[in-house]
Amino acid sequence: MRKFRGGLVLAAALCTVFFMYGCQQGETKETAAVKTEAASFPSSESAKAGSFENTSDKTRVFTDSAGREVTLPEEIHKIAPSGPLAQIVLYTVAPDKLAGLAADFTDGAKKYIDEKYWGLPRFGQFYGKNANLNMEALIAAKPDVIIDIGEAKKTVKEDMDALSEQLGIPVVFVEADLDSMSAAYKMLGEITGETGQAEKLADYCDSTLKKSEAVKASLVANQKKSVYFAIGDNGLHTNAEGSIHARVIEQIGAENAAKVEQASSGGGSEVSMEQLLLWQPDIILADSQALYQTITTDSVWAELNAVKEGRVYQIPSAPYSFMSNPPSVNRLIGILWLGNLVYPEQYHEDVKADVKTFYDLFYHVQLTDAQADDIEK
Template identity: 60%
Template sequence: MHSENLILKFILMEEFMKKKLFTILLSVSLLFSLTGCAKEEPAKEPVKEVQTQENTETEETRTFTDSVGRTVTIPKELKKIAPSGPVAQLVLYTAAPDLLCGLAREFPETAKGYIDDSYYFLPVFGQFYGKNANLNMEALLAASPELVIDIGEPKENIGEELDSLSEQLGIPVVFIEATLPTMESAYTKLGELLGNTKECEELAEYCKELLEDTSKKAASIPEDEKKAIYLASGNEGLNTNASGSIHGDIVEQIGAVNAARVDAASTGGGSEVSLEQIFLWNPDIVLADTKELYEKLLKDPAWQDLEAVKNNQVYQIPDIPYSYINNPPSVNRFIGIPWLGSIVYPEVYTEDIRKEVTEFYQLFYHIELTEEQLDEIL
């Protein structure tokens, strides 16, 4: 009996040990299982990082609709821009000089001392297209502009040309229309594009107020009192920006008449005419686009019988840093409006021209003029 009890106790203890071992093994198994699950969690992290990167890239770009209706994807914040030509270069210098990473053309000699010296060291890309196209692709790509900006008068098929240019360069290209009557809206659109709305609105307001004031003054001049002006250019003075030319539209803006009634050339070089034709037009005033031509007109015997020459009504167009009347046909011509008005109709345009020039240069060319510089300019 005693031995049977021992056997039973042994069997019960064995069963107990088996159950305890099972419990231990189950606990260990669960522990490893939980540890394994914990180790799998970091596998989700790379997915999260990829998603964050994609969101960052999207936030760094935006779309801009240019003056011909093209929607272009550009960086959200622009740091480096390139002009397509001289007109764009000058407008961009007035609106956002610090963003220029290069030039379409070197600043002229007349600009020395009136344009910040640091801009003379920028690389020159050349003009992107047109009659004077001379783009240096290597210089452009080396400067790494984020955007190319074309500014001026819209040409036929300009949208297709810009799309093709952008594809060729691998750089977005936008167009901003900027003529004499649309310069205000050009600056407004540039403020949206470049992100300096406040500065560009100030320039836009200047253009708007000047054109509004001039239009009222021009309208007050009777038709029979309007004076005829001949714009003389070229070595002999026989090239001119005729009526209808974008390079000569300031004449009509002040209420005068362009004496040259011929087909207007589309380039700054102007239309070729004869001296006989100029005598037939008999302009009241002649404007010479260089000092050399101005002196020639005063001394050349061939011109001496022209009424404007006999009446001392020959003037040299100021060209520091750029022409007040024609080249380039950009915002430089806005100061030419009060200047020409004060010469042609001094009884109507009564503003202090020295004060007008000082204000314009400060606002657009970012320079405080000295009295000596004013004397040189005028």
């Protein structure tokens, strides 16, 4: 979960509108059930993993990643994502249950997203500096539940409880990072009822991480290669060592060349060409076509061995980056893609086949060979 403060203020400012609307329209069946059904809550031990307890034929109790016991409808038909990261994950597990979007799909993403999802209502996001919640659209969509997915902050319980109380809609938090994504999918399968799809996604997460951990453990010191992750207009900003946005580098067993302080903002850490010349990374990754052109043609960058030897690669980015932006499930295919580039002897990947499998399973699209080639080249 990202920083909540901005959205919480916005939701508080708009809650009067919601309750005026509710008085005029009357409670939905879902809201009424949430308010009136009695529940006996799960034990604190079961809360750690997430669990259900049926309370009647119409509702159930779910214990989320924050240990909160949330009463939900027995069957979930409509889900509202709390923000863009939640939207991506929910799209992979239950696209037809999305009541709306936190953010519109980009033109590049639309090439790989079924057109029927493009016109879903846009709610905006509930928190953070980009909070832009459209209360009217959310109310009109009548979601059964709002799901927040991401890292747990210290105030996650208070934040989720406040949001649920203000909106009159159940809010569930599902903790998810790269290591816990499999468990997150299993929890989402329980919430949404899409247990079969969730299990497939969880298995993919487990197998991909298991493979990368095995490769990482097998590498000796002189096999470790360094990678520079160039971002921004000129490539002199980077996602430094330890950054969540650079996790794929470390996950495959490589070293992040940028051993500098992590940036607190999304723009990355600023570095100099002098530092790059001292680091001499084995491989350079560029996060856009324009930056790739700059790095491979500019005379200053030509002083780097990786440029001289043709070891500069553009990161695939459609519908989402293989490395980050956002740092979500899209990083799983990034592990196989980058692993094959850096350690082909250990990964032995058929990258085209991997891309086609991932897009079919996660993005629900069957790529042609030409599309797969275009994405990963």
